[in-house]
Amino acid sequence: MSLPLPRHQRAHGRAELGFVHTQRGTVLKHLYNAAPLRVLFPTPEPDDVPLAALVNVGGGLAGGDSLEVSVRLEAGAGATVTTPAAEKVYRSAGDITRLDTALEIGPGATLEWLPQETILFDGARLERRMQARLAPGARLLAAEMLVYGRVARGERLGHGALFDSWRLWRDGRLHWADAMELGGDLATPLRSPFGFGGAEASALLLLSAGQDAALAARDLLRQQGFDATLPRPGLMLARWLGPAGAVRESVARALPMLRADALGLPARLPRLWTS
Incomplete structure (x- = not known):
């Protein structure tokens, strides 16, 4: 007599x-969250936009878990969405961990x-998809880092x-469209001088704004x-490969400069990045 294999409990936040x-400025109009994903609203600095923090109360993601995030800004609104800590993707027994994000930014809005960084444990299987839709005059400053x-x-x-x-x-x-796919033996492409060159981490920084703002941001970073x-046109990209600490430090240096130069916001990181 053979017993069926146990079914693992999966999280779908x-x-x-x-x-x-x-x-009164930008205010929250709609909020919904389902465990293990929760949204907190730390008090922003008086001269800054509203701040939302996405918290995975499960502490990490296993194979078969999924998180979906939807953010919508109506015309003229401004907000920052961040996380209080790094996201961890654990080793999988075979199932895929899925992260899906949809951003919709209305006319003249800024998101x-x-x-913070996503850490891939050895054996992790991650599928991450980002979709962003910008109306005329909308601006998006986005950064994501993989370790x-x-x-x-x-x-x-x-x-x-x-x-x-x-x-x-x-x-x-x-x-603009971009995708990266790796599978099976990951050590070889990560070590290869024609691949990741032994880098511990990578990061992408993106600014989608007007052509003048994107050009000025490119020159500033250079x-x-x-x-x-x-x-x-109107899209600036910066990428980093290297030691995890150095990559995070570079992103942390670039963000305040772009906030001030391209978005007219205070030259600081979200408080949760430094607390």
């Missing part, structure tokens, strides 16, 4: 956020999407799977020694 611009293994413990990502996809629409038309480019 969801968060929905909606902001609207009023005479900062600034989660390949628990580097603080000396662990490097050796096997597993990663699919990371970005789709950005502006004025109803696809403006003046600070960062690699930045304009793959499309």
Whole structure:
């Protein structure tokens, strides 16, 4: 007599956020969250936009878990969405961990999407999809960072799977698309000089704004020694590969400069990045 294999409990969290611009400034219009995802609202600095923090109360994600996030800003609104800590993706027995994000930014609205890093444990299997839709005059400043293994413990990502996809629409038309896929033996491409060159982490910083703002942001980052480019009109990209600490430090240096130069916001990181 053979017994059926046990079925593991899976977590499927969801968060929905909606902001609207009023005479009092930007205020929350819609909120929904389902465990293990919760949304907290730390008090922002008096001169800053509303701040929302996405919290995974489960402490990490296993194979078969999923998180869905939807953020909508109506015309003229401004907000920052971040996380209080790094997200951890644990080793999987075979199932995929899924992270799906949908951003909708109305005319003249400004959204900062600034989660802290995602750490891939050895054996993790992650599928992450980002979709952002920008109306005329909308602005998006976004940063995401991946760490390949628990580097603080000396662990490097050796096997597993990663699919990371970005789709950005502006004025109803696809403006930029990007994807990365790795599977099976991950140690080889991560070590290869023609791949990741032994990097512990990678990061992407994106600014979608007007052409003048994107051009000024590119020049500003280049003046600070960062690699930045304009793959499309009005879209600035910067990427980093290297030691996990150095990559995070570079992103943390670049963000305040872009907040001030491109968005007219205070030159500071979200408080949760430094607390």
